[in-house]
Amino acid sequence: MVPRVMSTQHPDNARIPFFAASEVLNGEDEVREAYYVFSHFKCDEQMWDFEGKEADAHIVRKLLSSYYDFFSSRPLGKDFRLTMRVPNPEIEKGEAKLLAETLEMIPRSYDYVRSLGIEHPPIFEVILPMTRSAEEVMKVHAFYRDFVAGKGRFELLGEKVSDWLGDFLPEEIKVIPLFEDRDSLMRAAEISERYAEWAELDELRVFLARSDPAMNYGFVAATIYVKKALYDLSQL
Template sequence: MSTQHPDNAAAPPYAVDGVIKGDGEIIEAVDAFSLGCDEQMWDSEGKDTDTHVVQKLLGNYSGYFREERRLGRDTVITLRVPNPAIEIEMRKLMVEALQGVPTAFDVAHEFYGDDVEPPIQEIILPFTTSADELSRIAAYYENFIVGQESRALLGDVSVRDWIGEFLPKRIRVIPLVEERDQMLNVDGIVREYLQEREEPYQRVFLARSDPALNYGMVGAEILLKSALYRVDRLAQETGIPMYPIIGAGSVPFRGHLKPVNTARAFREYPSVHTLTVQSAFKFDYPRDQVTSGIAEIRAHEQEPAHPIDEERAIAILDKAAAEYQKQVRSLAPTIAAVSALSPRRRERKLHVGLFGYGRSLSGSDDVTLPRAIAFTTALYSIGVPPELLGLAALDQEDFAYLREIYPSFVEDLATALQYANETRVNQLLGDKYRRLLVRFTEEIDRIHEGLTTSVWASIEQGATSRVSQYIAEAGELRHFLG
């Protein structure tokens, strides 16, 4: 699944001053399909969204979608809509998005004739906290979008007589689960939802970035593995196939999925069915590596999830998360200052949701953070990789158990910490973190270290005109911005 997460350091040629916007996202979708992706997330949460995406794809790239990869059969658009229960100021955008589903079908029908499949078949609901939220989306579409076709207008003329039939008759709703309590009850949410609907299968989207933002890398991995195991057991219990989606970025803090290390994802998450291919994956590596990485993802066959001793794992999560949040609280002003100077890669609107686009640290309403990508960019840009935060609370037994349930733990840390600045780590976090840095680091990238020193010195001196350039150059060395 190609997504629009703006974690890329390098910009594609259709970006404007480094920013992907407007019809650039149409080009991006076609490019993602040509790279081998079979699904494009179309995000109306927190940004202006082109509701005519299907019309533009089929109109501007008719040869490709007629002769190479048919929209609706070989490729699909999957909408991510605001959650009306959480994102109050954006809830009407959910209605607008659902209203566009039959229009997209009509456009595809006009293009392909009767041999047509819906170009939009599923809706992603972020911040899912209950089965009712999922049921409301499905019911609204079926009862009010499609259901209006049978209503009379004037006399005996129905809406269907006037503007035609509404297809498809149903859509599937994918819960995107992001918060601790919901990830540890994802099986309960999905079980209750499926009691009300007959579905041949169910996709479940499990976040990786926002759990890391709230609980640190260790906490995010534990929550993800617990959720995957719960979903796997639910499939066995119900007999309904479950297809987990994992929202992973390139940086270890956000999931460590790159074109050159797809095997890591299958080692850690064997039950995964779909992985997100975010912007850094697509734009920060040579094209042949990207197509090869996507082919490896598509070739993966689901296996049973790894079992996990949830009680023991959650005890480690609690220790690491408390220490992580303590350190983030102290770093918050610095993170905000650096984030404000970071280059932007996609047009976004600021809004406040469950945590907001400026997000409150879990358990700390007085601490507001940027979104996960900007947060990660800021910390890498001063030489303090966020993967390090929280580890000082763990003992040797904790580390030993982590290596059992998280085989890539040491590798992920080594990858991240090569971009650390030892001076900044010692200055901002203290000697215990400096010693952890030495313990888990194989080699420091000295060029990157120099750029982080320049970022820090420029901000301290108030000479910030070149900070964005330094941050971008450091991101290009890493092959991700945040």
């Protein structure tokens, strides 16, 4: 399933949403919002945003525990996508270790749904904002593969970590590059192709920003940059 409509957690509400308790959405409000995004607003995907804001790291557990009947028949990761936007350590130095913390919730969330008999990873993609090079994307992919999922292969006092803590699944994830400035938009196809070849991917989702380029370069210029990026990507 390729999602067509994503909720981004960037609301501009004229009034307090019906699922919120106050003008400022708290963590529990965002959990309810995610449910309504899928069940009532008919979105395919919810961005779970860890970049520049606090987000609930137990979102999968809370959705399943509160709305089990809905998600047991329409599993996250299969019928719906919950996709995390993570900090870019190359740019957001103060939030760099939050990337590691965020990636750790992927196998933990899978453990939880498996305990309920759902054999499908609820999260298997992350969004990397402000992508400027293929190496940035590769590092996130490799860090998860080698140091998050890969820690199961390590030995501790003669015992494999996976025998002690259980398997760390999925073994790999995909990283969605989000291109947000002129130079990266002009190189979006090149960067995406390098990452896809390195990771041996048959398909890759790519996000092209509109709001930041429009604010930085103007609406017309931003439209041209994105159209050029789309054309280049279509030629791959």
